Amino acid sequence: MDAPRLMHTARDGVALRAHLLHLSREDRHTRFGHYATDDTIGRYVDRLVERGDTVLLHDDPAQPGRVIAALHLAVLDDGIAEIGISVEREFRGHSYARRLIDAAGVLAFCIGIKRLRVVVDPNNRPMIALAERCGFVLAHSDIGELSGDRPLHAASAFTAGWVWWLSRLWSADGLQRFSSWRPANDSDHDSTPYTSAANR
Ligand SMILES: CC(C)(COP(=O)(O)OP(=O)(O)OC[C@H]1O[C@@H](n2cnc3c(N)ncnc32)[C@H](O)[C@@H]1OP(=O)(O)O)[C@@H](O)C(=O)NCCC(=O)NCCS
DSSP states (O other): OOOOOEEOSHHHHHHHHHHHHOOOOOHHHHHHOOOOOOHHHHHHHHHHHHHHHHEEEEEEETTEEEEEEEEEOOOOSSSEEEEEEOOOOOGTTTTTTHHOOOOOOOOHHHHTOEEEEEEEEOOOOOHHHHHHHHHOOOEETSSSSEEEEEEOOOHHHTTTHHHHHHHHHHHHGGGGGGGGOOOSSSSSOOOSSSOOOGGG
16 A cells, blocks of 8 residues: 655654645645745754654655655644645645544544544635545634544444554554654744644
């Protein structure tokens, strides 16, 4: 299976930064909720690496180590994990995002997370379609923000393919470190128009 892997080395951090810097101005806006500059992206990746946040990476199948899609799983303290996701333009429409979200759900379920959450720019039609395709129920908040949750279940986590993937992560990526997961919403962060935890 062409599957995501976990970010866990300094080199992965460099590859993630290169992936995010590849995003166009508009894509940065839909991903981060603001027109993130190169510096902002650099600081964001530094924080993820420093905190040991959970990030799933998808490599270019033709170029292992070159990240073409990524998902940040920001664990909140109420048993919910929020996702922030990006796929480079030339790799879109090949289910990379769907696989990353499914993988994030499996991983999150295994550490007792009950729901995944996504916060979406209301004009971001691809992400809205993707979220609905992945089972998120989206709704507008009073302040016009669009967000939704997807409940996590054992039945979707423990299919043969995903158990195999988890076992591979365990040996290759040091899954043990998840025992030290902590909420991502208590650290210093740049102020952005979004309240999204997956942007910090
Ligand atoms: C949104 C985004 C992650 C989708 O990535 P992707 O790899 O193209 O998505 P997938 O190929 O996995 O699509 C899965 C499903 O999403 C839906 N979808 C994705 N892009 C779509 C589009 N442009 N139009 C309609 N539906 C779309 C489809 O239902 C698709 O299901 P299918 O494969 O059965 O047709 C990508 O466009 C992106 O990186 N955008 C910029 C950053 C961003 O907006 N991030 C979201 C902030 S959290």
